[in-house]
Amino acid sequence: MNEMLPLSYINQYAYCPRRFWYMYVEGEMIENVHVLRGVQNHERAHTPGYETVSSGVRIHRRVYVYSHALQITGFCDLIEEHEDGALAPVEYKQGKQGKWDNDEAQLCAQALCLEEMTGRQIGHGHIFYFGSRRRVTVDFTPDLRAQTVETIEAMQRTLALGLIPPHTEKQARCRGCSLHEICLPQETLQLSTQPGDHR
Numbered sequence: 001m002n003e004m005l006p007l008s009y010i011n012q013y014a015y016c017p018r019r020f021w022y023m024y025v026e027g028e029m030i031e032n033v034h035v036l037r038g039v040q041n042h043e044r045a046h047t048p049g050y051e052t053v054s055s056g057v058r059i060h061r062r063v064y065v066y067s068h069a070l071q072i073t074g075f076c077d078l079i080e081e082h083e084d085g086a087l088a089p090v091e092y093k094q095g096k097q098g099k100w101d102n103d104e105a106q107l108c109a110q111a112l113c114l115e116e117m118t119g120r121q122i123g124h125g126h127i128f129y130f131g132s133r134r135r136v137t138v139d140f141t142p143d144l145r146a147q148t149v150e151t152i153e154a155m156q157r158t159l160a161l162g163l164i165p166p167h168t169e170k171q172a173r174c175r176g177c178s179l180h181e182i183c184l185p186q187e188t189l190q191l192s193t194q195p196g197d198h199r
């Protein structure tokens with residue numbers, strides 16, 4: 001039987017499977033400025049409770065969610081509940097919107113949990129980026145749903161295999177990775193291509 005995975009790690013795996021391994025299996029986390037700022041921003045959003053805002057939208061903060069079907073569990077930073085019963089998860093992120101779709105996969109996983117828990121269809125959610133003060137709407141399309149489920153299944157396969165994944169081939173991602181100094185992608189590549197190495 002698969003273990004219940006924290007859904008926040010879907011973001012890490014979608015960014016780079018090796019990064020997921022370092023953080024989830026080996027527990028590595030470098031406290032750089034970006035990480036610390038992210039923790040502070042998340043602490044503000046993570047005060048449990050709910051409130052009703054003027055537009056009639058009820059806000060639920062720091063909500064525990066799970067999916068038995070997908071074997072994932074975690075927290076939504078915030079859930080908006082509209083007067084017609086529609087739900088929309090909201091995730092807070094440090095920095096600006098990146099080029100990658102890892103944030104969308106994490107948000108979609110929250111929606112899949114909420115759908116299983118409530119029986120309600122969830123069409124979209126939002127990501128608020130502190131760095132740009134922008135709120136981005138994410139539609140939970142069939143493609144995004146399939147991609148999210150595939151990522152979760154790949155995480156389970158990686159854990160079952162028990163081997164650290166290779167460095168990502170998308171090398172641009174390494175520049176923004178807080179685990180760069182542990183992972184050493186360029187140095188590893190240079191060593192593997194030195195003369196006399198015929199692997």
Ligand code: SF4
Nearest residue numbers: 016019168174177183
């Ligand atoms: S440095 Fe690159 S290969 Fe290593 S964990 Fe980060 S993104 Fe992945």
